[in-house]
Amino acid sequence: MAVANDQTIKKNGYTLHIVKTNKYKTNTLVWKMKAPLTEETVTLRALLPNVLQSSTKQYPTTTALRSYLDDLYGAGFFVDLAKKGEYHIMSFSIDIANEKFLKDPTPLLQKGMNFLSEVLLNPNIENESFHSETVEKEKRTLKQRIQSIYDDKMRYSSVRLVEEMCKGEAYALDANGLSEKVDEITPKSLYDYYQKAINEDELHLYIIGDVDEKEVETFCENLQFKDRSPVKLENRNSVQIDEVKEIKEKQDVKQGKLNIGYRTNVQFGDDDYFALQVFNGIFGGFSHSKLFINVREKASLAYYAASRLESHKGLLMVMSGIEAKNYDQAVTIIREQMEAMKNGDFSDQELVQTKAVINNQLLETTDTSRGLVEILYHNVIGHQNLTVDDWIAGVNNASKEDITKVAEKIELDTIYFLTGMEGNES
Amino acid sequence: MKKIEFEQLKETLYYEKMENGLNVYLLPKEGFSKTFATFTTKYGSIDNDFVPLDSNEFKRVPDGIAHFLEHKLFEKEDGDVFQQFSKQGASANAFTTFNRTAYLFSSTSNVDKNLETLIDMVQSPYFTEKTVEKEKGIIGQEITMYDDNPDWRLYFGVIENMYQHHPVKIDIAGTIESISPITDKLLYECYHTFYHPSNMLIFVVGPINPDQIMTLIRDNQKKKNYKEMSEIKRRFENEPPQVAEKKRILKMNVQTPKCLVGVKACDVNQTGEKMLKNELTINILLDILFGKSSENYFDLYNDGLIDETFSYDYTQEEGFGFSMVGGDTEKPDVLAEKLQKIMLDAKNGQHISEKALERTKKKKIGGFLRQLNSPDFIANQFTRYSFNEMNLFDVVPTLEKITFVDLQSAAEQFFKEDRFTVCQVVPNK
Numbered sequence: 001m002a003v004a005n006d007q008t009i010k011k012n013g014y015t016l017h018i019v020k021t022n023k024y025k026t027n028t029l030v031w032k033m034k035a036p037l038t039e040e041t042v043t044l045r046a047l048l049p050n051v052l053q054s055s056t057k058q059y060p061t062t063t064a065l066r067s068y069l070d071d072l073y074g075a076g077f078f079v080d081l082a083k084k085g086e087y088h089i090m091s092f093s094i095d096i097a098n099e100k101f102l103k104d105p106t107p108l109l110q111k112g113m114n115f116l117s118e119v120l121l122n123p124n125i126e127n128e129s130f131h132s133e134t135v136e137k138e139k140r141t142l143k144q145r146i147q148s149i150y151d152d153k154m155r156y157s158s159v160r161l162v163e164e165m166c167k168g169e170a171y172a173l174d175a176n177g178l179s180e181k182v183d184e185i186t187p188k189s190l191y192d193y194y195q196k197a198i199n200e201d202e203l204h205l206y207i208i209g210d211v212d213e214k215e216v217e218t219f220c221e222n223l224q225f226k227d228r229s230p231v232k233l234e235n236r237n238s239v240q241i242d243e244v245k246e247i248k249e250k251q252d253v254k255q256g257k258l259n260i261g262y263r264t265n266v267q268f269g270d271d272d273y274f275a276l277q278v279f280n281g282i283f284g285g286f287s288h289s290k291l292f293i294n295v296r297e298k299a300s301l302a303y304y305a306a307s308r309l310e311s312h313k314g315l316l317m318v319m320s321g322i323e324a325k326n327y328d329q330a331v332t333i334i335r336e337q338m339e340a341m342k343n344g345d346f347s348d349q350e351l352v353q354t355k356a357v358i359n360n361q362l363l364e365t366t367d368t369s370r371g372l373v374e375i376l377y378h379n380v381i382g383h384q385n386l387t388v389d390d391w392i393a394g395v396n397n398a399s400k401e402d403i404t405k406v407a408e409k410i411e412l413d414t415i416y417f418l419t420g421m422e423g424n425e426s
Numbered sequence: 427m428k429k430i431e432f433e434q435l436k437e438t439l440y441y442e443k444m445e446n447g448l449n450v451y452l453l454p455k456e457g458f459s460k461t462f463a464t465f466t467t468k469y470g471s472i473d474n475d476f477v478p479l480d481s482n483e484f485k486r487v488p489d490g491i492a493h494f495l496e497h498k499l500f501e502k503e504d505g506d507v508f509q510q511f512s513k514q515g516a517s518a519n520a521f522t523t524f525n526r527t528a529y530l531f532s533s534t535s536n537v538d539k540n541l542e543t544l545i546d547m548v549q550s551p552y553f554t555e556k557t558v559e560k561e562k563g564i565i566g567q568e569i570t571m572y573d574d575n576p577d578w579r580l581y582f583g584v585i586e587n588m589y590q591h592h593p594v595k596i597d598i599a600g601t602i603e604s605i606s607p608i609t610d611k612l613l614y615e616c617y618h619t620f621y622h623p624s625n626m627l628i629f630v631v632g633p634i635n636p637d638q639i640m641t642l643i644r645d646n647q648k649k650k651n652y653k654e655m656s657e658i659k660r661r662f663e664n665e666p667p668q669v670a671e672k673k674r675i676l677k678m679n680v681q682t683p684k685c686l687v688g689v690k691a692c693d694v695n696q697t698g699e700k701m702l703k704n705e706l707t708i709n710i711l712l713d714i715l716f717g718k719s720s721e722n723y724f725d726l727y728n729d730g731l732i733d734e735t736f737s738y739d740y741t742q743e744e745g746f747g748f749s750m751v752g753g754d755t756e757k758p759d760v761l762a763e764k765l766q767k768i769m770l771d772a773k774n775g776q777h778i779s780e781k782a783l784e785r786t787k788k789k790k791i792g793g794f795l796r797q798l799n800s801p802d803f804i805a806n807q808f809t810r811y812s813f814n815e816m817n818l819f820d821v822v823p824t825l826e827k828i829t830f831v832d833l834q835s836a837a838e839q840f841f842k843e844d845r846f847t848v849c850q851v852v853p854n855k
Contacts, residue, residue: 021457022457023455023456023457023458023799024799025435025795025796025798025799026792026795026796026799061724062718062719062723062724062727063719063720063721063723063724066717066718066719066723067719067785069719069789070717070719070785070786070788070789071785071788072792073788073789073791073792073795074788074789074790074791074792074793074796075792076793076796095796096792097791097792097795097796098795101434101435101436101795102791102795103434133728137727137728137730140730140733141733141734144682144733144734144735144754145733145734147681147682148681148682148735148754150680150681151576151679151680151681151682152575152576152577153574153575154571251679252678252679252854253574253679254570254573254574255567255570255571255573255574286512286517287508287512287517287518288506288508288509288512296564297506297564300560300561300563300564301563301567302564302567303564303565303567303568303571304571321567321570321571322567323567323570349513352513353509353512353513353515354512356512356513356514356515356535357512357515357516357517359515359534359535360460360515360516360517360532360533360534360535361517363459363460363534364459364460364532364534366459367458367459367460367801368799368800369799
């Protein structure tokens with residue numbers, strides 16, 4: 001069975017992807033803008049979508065803009081920032097009711113498309129500059145957003161691990177930008193950057209729902225952009241690990257947060273990428289995985305102990321919440337599990353069961369329109385053309401030998417531990 | 427098997443009550459890959475004072491026991507049921523709320539097997555002294571994790587402020603001290619009282635054949651013997667209408683202060699249609715007052731009193747109810763004062779209008795359609811609604827019926843000064 005794949009159409013300056021399906025009661029539009037992640041642009045890009053979403057020429061206040069969306073049967077509209085490998089991605093999403101489930105026959109999809117082009121192409125500007133009060137407000141909010149990472153210790157410790165591990169690499173930057181760079185942004189400098197992003201970013205539009213392809217294409221007439229040849233990064237920088245970094249940071253916390261980073265030396269698009277996915281599943285991706293069983297169920301040290309992949313950067317991250325006094329024991333158990341994987345010390349049953357769960361997870365992801373977009377967008381980042389069926393086949397074909405081979409490439413890089421003020425002096 | 431059609435929404439629901447009292451609902455969803463199933467008991471953290479099965483006297487059990495029981499049901503003599511689910515390609519989970527405990531799985535293959543695994547897991551408890559002791563370490567870490575989470579502490583801080591006696595103020599997982607006296611015996615006692623099929627509901631949604639699934643459940647239940655069960659007796663102390671504390675400040679390791687204003691609900695003995703209408707009316711009211719399209723939101727955001735963490739919601743269950751409004755803020759006292767003023771002014775008719783009502787209704791209808799895209803939402807919410815004698819699929823027609831007069835009277839009844847409370851988290855330096 002072919003699972004919801006996209007039909008792609010080249011438009012002026014961007015690529016349109018249509019996925020036709022009748023399983024949702026809403027239609028979803030996702031607009032993605034991609035450029036390299038750099039220190040100079042990261043903060044501008046973190047601010048820009050938030051300024052664009054707060055007002056436009058036609059809807060000059062948030063109140064006016066949001067009232068309009070409420071009138072469109074509460075169309076969902078939000079922006080989002082992400083980093084994928086060393087690219088920085090801005091997303092604008094609109095989720096709008098399909099009028100066939102309403103008594104009112106208003107053509108909502110068309111209105112949603114018009115709204116998207118209004119946000120992107122008709123911003124609230126005055127004299128070649130963004131509306132200054134809006135920019136100031138959004139600068140304040142951005143600073144608060146960056147600061148709030150500190151208050152969520154789970155998130156804080158995973159951000160800190162990446163900072164320490166990837167020092168000197170663009171990937172060390174957080175997608176929300178740098179707090180100390182916010183103040184220097186002006187309504188004019190942001191507008192100049194907006195022009196640059198609109199003219200140079202790689203652009204993709206995804207439309208998912210019970211839509212008519214021909215009709216969608218006519219709606220797209222409003223969205224016209226200049227042609228461009230976007231920057232393509234050589235998305236692989238090999239890092240020599242001379243010594244495992246071990247970092248301990250003290251703060252007033254009750255539970256220690258243990259985060260461990262490995263370099264896998266494998267990325268999305270590589271032949272052994274799917275073997276790495278299966279590796280991660282057996283190692284720490286699920287509740288039947290080695291980390292969960294050994295750290296939580298057997299040693300009773302933690303409530304959570306898991307691992308995840310950063311597919312486009314080739315990193316494997318382990319995270320667990322433990323008592324400070326159990327640091328050595330937890331690190332030892334985690335390192336033992338990695339050794340076991342490298343030695344091929346896992347059963348056929350673990351292999352079969354992990355593949356089943358990964359496939360299940362993949363198919364489940366395709367059941368939500370946002371999830372489907374995320375899966376399809378991997379192709380854009382990794383310059384591939386894989387269908388969901390290719391993913392499933394790739395996972396199913398990974399043999400025990402493939403997995404141990406991929407395990408051999410994995411190197412421990414950094415151990416980060418956020419610990420409480422007392423204890424753990426050993 | 428009964429068939430219930432919802433024409434406008436293009437959904438068909440199948441229903442049957444098993445001989446042992448178990449309620450089963452099935453919702454086929456074409457085009458989806460995943461099937462999502464929940465098996466839920468009407469038993470949560472607030473049910474800590476009750477008459478155990480085969481007893482005549484009330485008994486007070488340790489705080490956090492319902493949640494502890496949830497953890498332990500996954501473990502059997504021959505190992506962990508998580509393993510069984512993953513062998514069958516499913517991912518399983520469970521959660522405990524104030525008044526229910528749900529076990530669930532989702533899978534894109536082997537649905538029959540997974541469903542049997544789920545039902546049998548919940549219906550075959552296995553607790554020993556040793557496994558109960560071991561779980562205390564794991565749950566201890568879960569509790570500590572939440573202790574470090576300022577949003578969770580704030581949320582419970584507000585509830586503790588509101589309630590003088592009602593057990594809703596007790597953290598769902600309990601404390602490290604409160605779970606320490608839990609034994610296998612106590613777990614069995616709670617289990618046998620609350621896990622009787624007549625106190626439970628199964629909901630399955632996905633690309634399923636309803637006849638086949640219903641037959642499977644029917645056959646599975648016929649193999650098991652349950653005694654007839656009379657109604658479960660629960661006991662709650664009388665709760666005065668006023669809040670217990672007007673204000674509480676928690677010092678934590680944070681950089682940005684947080685502030686929530688809580689409003690304790692007054693009429694909490696509703697069920698069914700009344701409850702649905704009341705719940706929707708208050709939700710609309712809050713949306714009109716604090717939603718992104720409101721003048722208030724604009725002013726608060728403009729003045730730098732709120733940021734994107736700002737939120738508002740209303741929770742109502744049998745016996746308790748509350749609303750919370752707030753978020754991260756540099757000026758927690760100013761924000762608390764402004765939020766309370768907005769609500770009190772609304773009581774006098776300010777900020778609300780016919781036009782805002784009509785717009786918000788539309789917004790809610792679209793929002794409801796969006797939620798119906800999610801099998802997880804449907805299963806979880808349908809169960810919650812059903813336990814409160816409401817029907818999830820009545821949401822749109824009920825919304826349509828809400829008038830401006832309803833809105834006004836909800837504001838008058840709901841916003842009372844002695845029902846307001848404030849909780850703040852502030853940096854400890």
